[in-house]
Amino acid sequence: MLTLGIETSCDETSIAIIDENFGILSNVIISQIEIHQMYGGVVPEIAARNHIENILPVLDEALHKANLSLDQIDQVAATTEPGLPGAVMVGRVFGKSLANALNVPFVSVNHLYGHMASLRLSNSNLQPPMLCLLVSGGHTILYQVNQNWENKMLCTTADDAVGEAFDKVARVLGLAYPGGPKISQYANMELPIVPILNKFPKNCFSYSGLKTAVLNYINHEKQKGNQINLPEICANFQYCAVSQLLTKVREYLQQTQIKTLGICGGVSANQYLRDQITVMCKELGVQLFLPRPELCGDNAAMIAAAAVLGIK
Ligand code: KG4
Ligand code: ZN
Numbered sequence: 001m002l003t004l005g006i007e008t009s010c011d012e013t014s015i016a017i018i019d020e021n022f023g024i025l026s027n028v029i030i031s032q033i034e035i036h037q038m039y040g041g042v043v044p045e046i047a048a049r050n051h052i053e054n055i056l057p058v059l060d061e062a063l064h065k066a067n068l069s070l071d072q073i074d075q076v077a078a079t080t081e082p083g084l085p086g087a088v089m090v091g092r093v094f095g096k097s098l099a100n101a102l103n104v105p106f107v108s109v110n111h112l113y114g115h116m117a118s119l120r121l122s123n124s125n126l127q128p129p130m131l132c133l134l135v136s137g138g139h140t141i142l143y144q145v146n147q148n149w150e151n152k153m154l155c156t157t158a159d160d161a162v163g164e165a166f167d168k169v170a171r172v173l174g175l176a177y178p179g180g181p182k183i184s185q186y187a188n189m190e191l192p193i194v195p196i197l198n199k200f201p202k203n204c205f206s207y208s209g210l211k212t213a214v215l216n217y218i219n220h221e222k223q224k225g226n227q228i229n230l231p232e233i234c235a236n237f238q239y240c241a242v243s244q245l246l247t248k249v250r251e252y253l254q255q256t257q258i259k260t261l262g263i264c265g266g267v268s269a270n271q272y273l274r275d276q277i278t279v280m281c282k283e284l285g286v287q288l289f290l291p292r293p294e295l296c297g298d299n300a301a302m303i304a305a306a307a308v309l310g311i312k
Contacts, residue, residue, distance in 0.1 A: 004062070004073045004098075005304025006055075008091030009083025009111045010137070011035075011042045013054035014300035015062040017073070020308060022121050025066035027294075027301040030054045037177050041167065048086030055094050062300075070102060077107040077307030079114060082138070107307035111298075112139060116151070117305035118291040119262040126289045131258050133249055135273075136265035137163035137178070140205045140245075142252055145262075149311045154252055158201050159208035162241055163267045169214050169237050173230060184270050187238045188231035196236050200244050210240050242273045246280055253284055262289040269296040 001020040008014075016027040032050050036042045063069065078095030079088060092108075099106035115134050120126050128145040131154070140157040160168070163180055170179020175186070197213040200206050214237050221228055253261065261281060267273065268290060281288040295302060 001074050001308075002068070002072055003107075003304040003307055004076050005109075005300035005302070005307065006076070006078035006091040006095045007111070007114065007298055007300040007303045008051040008055070008094075009079045009088045010298055011047050011050075011087075012298040013051045013058050014298065014303075015055070015058045016300035016304050017062055017066045017068060018121075018301055018304045018308065022124065022305055022308065024121065024301045025068065026062045026064075027299055028058050028062045028065065029299050030058055033178065040171050041177055042084070044084040044086055047084055048090055051087055051090035055090060070098075073102060073104060075099070075105045075107055075307065076102070077109050077304050079111045079303050080108040081110055083111055109303045109306045110311075111303070112141070113151075113306045113311040114302040115264040115291075116143070116145070116149070116262070117309050117311060118264050118295040118299075118302035119289050120309060121301055121305045122292040122295055123289045126260075126262065128260065129258055130260035130262050130289070131249065131252055131256065132262040132264065133245065133268075134265045135162050135245065135263065135267035137161060137167065137267075139265065140207070142248065144252075144256065144258070149309050151311075155204045155248065157205040157207060159206055160211060162205070162207055162245065163265070165207035165211045165241060166237075166267065168211050169233075172215055172218055173228070173233065178266075180267055180270065183234045183238055184272060186230050187234035187272065189235050189239070189272060191232050191235050193236055193239045195240050195243070197240055198243070200247075205244060205248060207241070207244075210237070210244075238270075238272055242270070242276055245273065246276055249277070250280060250284070253286055259285065260287050260289070264291050264296070266297045269293055 011032040014029040076099040166180040175182040
């Protein structure tokens, strides 16, 4: 049973083929990062146009790498929400047309459940129930997932997503998009941390206050004619951004007594987050699952995996 997955919801054009055991036969990703870098963020129109240009070559390469032909595909899955409307539409229409032409089922996949499925793709021994923290450029959500991968949202962000805060702070610091990897690269976590902000709303995540606090701090320092200490600001921001995630996840782990935790989405590539959450899970006796680094960001293998798991 072969599933062909398609992902075009933001700035990656990706097509993957996986089997029923979550074996990845191919997972081709063309990133448009370089194109969008000159604008400091993703430009929706440009993203959609590039998906149109990329999608056929990406399909050819995915088939070639898997050594398969189209008539061997049993189902087609594509991200149909959420995402940049024009960008999502390219993958959705392409996927539906392909499924139609091949006379196979089309599976509509929620991008967020794709990230969730990246945990199963990376860990064959993962079996919910679990808590799942999704941390990406657009979302910061804690889910409770039952054994059938049915899930309910426990809490989400009141304003910005954590990845978005990384990107916006990076932009003000003159670091290239996407900012998350750059901030974690410059952050010197050995420095003494004086949290820029440590008060957050009680029942949800919140990142706009932290973002504003960092931007104000940078502006004040500049006004005073002081040099910006990049490793220090990055470290402080990263500390505050990650601490909030840790606090909230700890609260819900204790409240629900669930002993399995998954963390997924682009920000789950952050090494400081990975290190800190590993320490916390050891302390709480919780088994931690993370995606393989190459499956943290947007990719089509996770979309195909969500279809195989039937996450709805
Ligand atoms: O999941 P993803 O690829 O796309 C969305 O669905 O949004 O996540 C992209 C986000 C960006 O905000 C990017 O800055 C962030 O993930 N990111 C990171 C790291 N790598 C990517 N944030 C912090 N540390 C990283 N190492
Ligand atoms: Zn994503």
